[in-house]
Amino acid sequence: MARVINFSAGPATLPLAVLEQVQAELLDWRGSGMSVMEMSHRDKEFMSIAHEAEQDLREIMNIPAHYKVLFMQGGATAQFSFVPMNLLRGKTSADYVLTGDWGKKAAKEAGRYGKVNIAASSEADRYTYIPDPATWKLDPNAAYVHITPNETIHGVEFHIEPDTGDVPLVADMSSNILSRPIDVTRYGLIYAGAQKNIGPAGLTIVIVREDLIGQAAAGTPGIFDYKQMADNESMLNTPPCFAWYVAGLVFKWIKQQGGLGVIAERNARKAALLYDYLDSQSFYRNPVKKAHRSRMNVPFTLANPELDADFLKGAKAAGLSGLKGHRSVGGMRASLYNAMTLEGVQALVDYMKEFARTRG
Numbered sequence: 640m641a642r643v644i645n646f647s648a649g650p651a652t653l654p655l656a657v658l659e660q661v662q663a664e665l666l667d668w669r670g671s672g673m674s675v676m677e678m679s680h681r682d683k684e685f686m687s688i689a690h691e692a693e694q695d696l697r698e699i700m701n702i703p704a705h706y707k708v709l710f711m712q713g714g715a716t717a718q719f720s721f722v723p724m725n726l727l728r729g730k731t732s733a734d735y736v737l738t739g740d741w742g743k744k745a746a747k748e749a750g751r752y753g754k755v756n757i758a759a760s761s762e763a764d765r766y767t768y769i770p771d772p773a774t775w776k777l778d779p780n781a782a783y784v785h786i787t788p789n790e791t792i793h794g795v796e797f798h799i800e801p802d803t804g805d806v807p808l809v810a811d812m813s814s815n816i817l818s819r820p821i822d823v824t825r826y827g828l829i830y831a832g833a834q835k836n837i838g839p840a841g842l843t844i845v846i847v848r849e850d851l852i853g854q855a856a857a858g859t860p861g862i863f864d865y866k867q868m869a870d871n872e873s874m875l876n877t878p879p880c881f882a883w884y885v886a887g888l889v890f891k892w893i894k895q896q897g898g899l900g901v902i903a904e905r906n907a908r909k910a911a912l913l914y915d916y917l918d919s920q921s922f923y924r925n926p927v928k929k930a931h932r933s934r935m936n937v938p939f940t941l942a943n944p945e946l947d948a949d950f951l952k953g954a955k956a957a958g959l960s961g962l963k964g965h966r967s968v969g970g971m972r973a974s975l976y977n978a979m980t981l982e983g984v985q986a987l988v989d990y991m992k993e994f995a996r997t998r999g
């Protein structure tokens with residue numbers, strides 16, 4: 640078996656133990672005589688998988704009972720629309736803080752449903768920092784404030800949880816959910832596509848405070864309505880069963896590792912290893928303000944971009960995959976999600992050093 644060290648931004652590397660369990664259970668899930676892909680979502684076997692996954696997620700993230708957990712489809716991109724459809728609640732506008740392309744896309748989509756107020760943006764500085772919350776131009780009458788705690792393309796991450804008072808805070812946590820403990824009660828709604836820290840693509844997790852749902856805009860399709868989804872335990876229609884099952888295994892894996900505290904320490908060490916190296920030399924460079932650097936996605940450029948193709952070719956030969964930067968910013972990007980090991984990051988740093996030594 641030749642598995643690569645996979646730095647892809649998503650879909651992304653999964654814990655080997657989880658993949659091995661999926662393999663072991665693939666043909667016959669625990670004596671059911673069938674794979675999870677072949678089960679009715681209404682049968683007790685799948686219902687037990689679904690409930691256990693939710694319970695484990697609630698436990699790991701310490702999600703209070705007055706929050707609903709939804710297992711949806713359509714990716715985070717669908718949530719760019721579902722959020723305003725559900726959370727405008729008769730109000731006219733929402734605040735968006737732009738710290739990267741994903742937040743900008745979310746704001747653009749929200750503009751189809753209501754007025755969008757850009758409360759702060761670092762676009763003019765190519766999204767290399769998070770505007771100080773003290774400078775945000777928040778509207779006290781906004782329906783909600785939307786942030787992207789980790790911008791996957793630009794490698795910018797919030798290391799604080801901003802206080803938006805009585806206005807609910809909505810967070811697209813697609814690329815840093817489950818990377819460390821958070822205080823769920825500071826958020827009105829959290830959403831995340833699964834394909835980074837949760838499991839396979841096709842599943843989107845929504846964690847929403849109960850009092851915010853039930854006032855979807857007229858014309859909102861039932862399947863996009865958080866209240867209808869919550870009332871039907873995310874089974875208004877056939878859910879992404881297999882992705883839900885694998886996500887459940889990932890939640891168990893996180894518990895076995897010791898929970899989000901342990902995961903967070905590991906993630907901090909992994910990121911420090913790479914950033915310390917980046918800051919120690921001038922062959923490679925990361926443009927993000929130090930205090931706002933992402934622990935999950937580390938973009939970097941080579942001083943001489945003509946070497947990019949060679950860098951990637953050598954990386955591939957060394958078993959390092961998925962390092963090409965996003966097409967909109969170029970350069971490289973190493974994604975260090977939960978399933979990436981410290982040894983994997985060390986292998987990357989060793990390769991980068993050797994490449995710089997021979998080409999620098």
Ligand code: PMP
Pocket residue numbers: 648649713714715716717741787789790791792811812813814832833
């Ligand atoms: N938001 C963030 C922060 C992302 O990283 C991504 C995907 N990379 C998206 C939204 C879009 O997610 P999806 O492809 O699941 O719609």
